[in-house]
Each structure stands twice: as structure tokens, then as C-alpha cells.
Amino acid sequence: MRLKVCGVTGEDQLRLLAGAPVDLVGLWYGVPGGPADLQLAELAHLAAVARAVGGPEPVLVTLLSDPAALCAAVAASGVSRVQLHGYTTPAQLRAVRAALPEAELLKVLHVRQGRVVESALLEAYQRAGADVFLFDSVGEDGRIGSTGIPLDASAVEAVLPRIDRPFLLAGGVSVAGARAHRAARQHPRFLGIDLDSGARTPDGAFHPGLIREIRAAWQPAPPGLAAALSCARLPVVMELKARSAHGQDLFRGRSATRLVAEYTRAGAPALSVVTGEWFGGSAALLEEVAGATELPILVKDFFTKERQLATARAAGAAAVLLTASVLPRTVLPRLITAALALGLTPFVEITEEAELAAVVHPQACVIAVNNKDIRQREQGRADLTRSLRLLPAVTATGTPVPVSASGIETPQQAAALLAAGYRGLLIGTGLLGSVDLDSWSATLARESELAR
Numbered sequence: 001m002r003l004k005v006c007g008v009t010g011e012d013q014l015r016l017l018a019g020a021p022v023d024l025v026g027l028w029y030g031v032p033g034g035p036a037d038l039q040l041a042e043l044a045h046l047a048a049v050a051r052a053v054g055g056p057e058p059v060l061v062t063l064l065s066d067p068a069a070l071c072a073a074v075a076a077s078g079v080s081r082v083q084l085h086g087y088t089t090p091a092q093l094r095a096v097r098a099a100l101p102e103a104e105l106l107k108v109l110h111v112r113q114g115r116v117v118e119s120a121l122l123e124a125y126q127r128a129g130a131d132v133f134l135f136d137s138v139g140e141d142g143r144i145g146s147t148g149i150p151l152d153a154s155a156v157e158a159v160l161p162r163i164d165r166p167f168l169l170a171g172g173v174s175v176a177g178a179r180a181h182r183a184a185r186q187h188p189r190f191l192g193i194d195l196d197s198g199a200r201t202p203d204g205a206f207h208p209g210l211i212r213e214i215r216a217a218w219q220p221a222p223p224g225l226a227a228a229l230s231c232a233r234l235p236v237v238m239e240l241k242a243r244s245a246h247g248q249d250l251f252r253g254r255s256a257t258r259l260v261a262e263y264t265r266a267g268a269p270a271l272s273v274v275t276g277e278w279f280g281g282s283a284a285l286l287e288e289v290a291g292a293t294e295l296p297i298l299v300k301d302f303f304t305k306e307r308q309l310a311t312a313r314a315a316g317a318a319a320v321l322l323t324a325s326v327l328p329r330t331v332l333p334r335l336i337t338a339a340l341a342l343g344l345t346p347f348v349e350i351t352e353e354a355e356l357a358a359v360v361h362p363q364a365c366v367i368a369v370n371n372k373d374i375r376q377r378e379q380g381r382a383d384l385t386r387s388l389r390l391l392p393a394v395t396a397t398g399t400p401v402p403v404s405a406s407g408i409e410t411p412q413q414a415a416a417l418l419a420a421g422y423r424g425l426l427i428g429t430g431l432l433g434s435v436d437l438d439s440w441s442a443t444l445a446r447e448s449e450l451a452r
């Protein structure tokens, strides 16, 4: 995520921001009457200082849309990013694009009274050569730029399906505001945020501590389970399960935090936490794991109600287990849809091909074949051939990462399932019981290299 701080007027501010987590600084030029407006010479001087201190890169923020004036400002300052903050028309933007072919052009989209003022022109701006969009709120009185007014999330979300450029969000950006913009923050084209008043103490001074807090709050969540598995060298969801179905203690005195550290060192792309009581799990276990990792977390419990999914999400889940064999046929589709609406990946476990019929939106789900039988509380023996048998049917649903779960004990078994075409594995007991996790995962890496 990129963070831009707008309205810098002095060298001392640039030096202060060089030590803060800031990527871009906005220098105002051609903003008549604006509190941070600079003369051309000041703009050029501050841009030079910004380059010299090696901190955030400058952006020329302007209400101008005249190509000649903008060319002169770019030439004098050497700033190659231009934020067109006014009501520039697509034709004007096209002329600026032609005059400054190398510049990065950020077009501001104004949000006023619940809608994007330029909504009808989005495609035209894209065709005219806008590189980035920046949503900003307009004051009641029509004032634009650094209004401090919180940006309307639904107005932004309404137009996101139509834009194919990266975008920044601005307008009263604060720690508290991050929540309302969750959907936009998770959008693949979300580029970052732009702050002005939110970055300052009441006396107007920039405050690195505040900026750091806002950055942390707005940082998009880590990638979902499917993405994490697809990019992983070892696509193994490593599970924290306190007890086996037979009541055997699997943590053996190790804390959850310590296990998280061991799994992370072994290269886990994602973790699974069993919160179900049968397996000695609890909400406290999830809380401890969520506090100790940034990796996506799959929560394994017997979810039957939408409310439970929301609770899991709030506790830090990225994915939730939905067990096809124990959920009535009408309930599974409802829970899948509810999970997706909450931004959770449904991790749907099946044991028979027929159960796939109730899996809606398979492209957005991770579908796992459970090698044990959960209806017998996992007491029976594992049958890894079930995974091999069901793989073609699972793949045919269009799920991006078919997973084989349960009963995988050795790295050799794991490598064989990956070689057969599984894109992910879920392993608990085999890892928790191994004496040396690092060598377990090193063996798997070696075996799957050989199989390739």
C-alpha cells in the first residue's frame, strides 16, 4: 500500500516525513487561495530537497489543466507525477497526456452528496490517459481538496467495477475510517491512501506516530487462502489442533505462539486453527494465533449459522470450514454465500463426489477432500486414495486450489498428493507429531522437486 501526505510547504516537514512511513508527498502548485499553495520557485526548491533527502517522492497537486502551464511546472521542478485536482475534462486530460507523455497522471474523482461527480466520465478519463484515480470528498460548500470530510464508501464502491486503473482514497482519512472502506481496501486495484488533516496534530504539524497508526489501520488484509496457497513454495496449510480425535495431546506443552513461530519458519503459507471443543480448541486459541501471525487463518469448527461466521471473521479468520457431509443441502449454499459476503473464503470439505452438487460459487471456494470421516469424529483410518479418486471431480468444479486434508503423515505421502495434482494440503497431526518440522518440510520440498 502507498501512503501520500498532502500539502507540504517546508523543508523541515520533508525531513520529518522522510523518517515516517510515507511514499509520496503532495506539493501544491496552481491552487489559488489554497493554504499550502507554493510559488513555482518554492515548488522547484522543495522537489529538489525531497530528492536530496531521499524520502517520499513528490507529486505536483494542482487545479491547473492547461498543458503549457503544467509543462512549465514539470520542467522547472522535475516532478513527474501530476495530480489533476480540479474538474479537468477528459479532453483537457488528453491534451495534458499528449504534452507530458512520460508523466504519471493522477485524476481526482470528486465525491459529493453520496455520488462520484465524474461518474459518467470514468471510461473517457481512462481512454484519455489517466494512470491513477484518486477519490476525494468535496465540502458542503463545494470546496475541493483537503476538506477533512470522510469519503463516502458506497459512492466509491458503486463505480469500482467500472475502473481499470489503480486508485487512491482521500478525504478525512483516519484510523476509524478504515473500517467503512474495507471493501475498497481489499480491491485488487487499491493503491493506497492520501492524508492531509489526518496526518497532523491540531496545530497543523505533521505527526509520524499518527501516520504510522493510520497506515496500519488501512493496510489491506493479507491475501486470502487460495492466493496464499497458489504462490507458496510448500502449499501446506499447517494446523494447530490441541488434541486428536482420540484425546491425545498434540501440543505437548508447546504454546500456540511457539507453534505459530515453528510453522512460519517451516514455510507455512497459511495456518488452520481448530476451535472445536472435541479437539481441545477454543476461541482463546484462535485469539492467540491471530495475535501472533499475519498469515491467513482457516478456522475449523462446526459452523452452522451465519452469525458464527461473522464472529470468526471478527476474530481474524480468512477462511472458514464448511463440512458438506454434516450440513443440510440447503444450508451449505447459504453459508457459502454468507461467508463470501463477509470476505471469508469458504473451505468446503467433502468426502464423496455427490456432495459437490451443493457447492455454489466453486471458483471462489477452496474445496478439500477429507481423507478421514468427520461423521465418525475422525476416529476412523485415513484413506488417501479417496483424494486420488475424487481429484478429477473436484478440479472439474473450477475451484482454483484443490486441497487434500487429514491423515497425511509423511512428507512422502504429501509429495505424492502434490504430484497427483493437488494444489494444497492440510496437515495437523503429521506435523504436530513430527520431531523435526524443518526436516519434515525440507524433505517435502526435495521430494516434490524430484517428482516435478
Ligand SMILES: O=P(O)(O)OC[C@@H](O)[C@@H](O)c1c[nH]c2ccccc12
Pocket: 239, 241, 274, 276, 279, 300, 301, 302, 321, 349, 370, 374, 405, 406, 407, 408, 426, 427, 428, 429, 430
Ligand atoms: O490432523 P490431520 O489428520 O492432519 O487432519 C487435519 C484436519 O484435516 C482435521 O483436523 C480436520 C478435518 N476436518 C475437521 C473438522 C473439524 C476439526 C478438525 C478437522
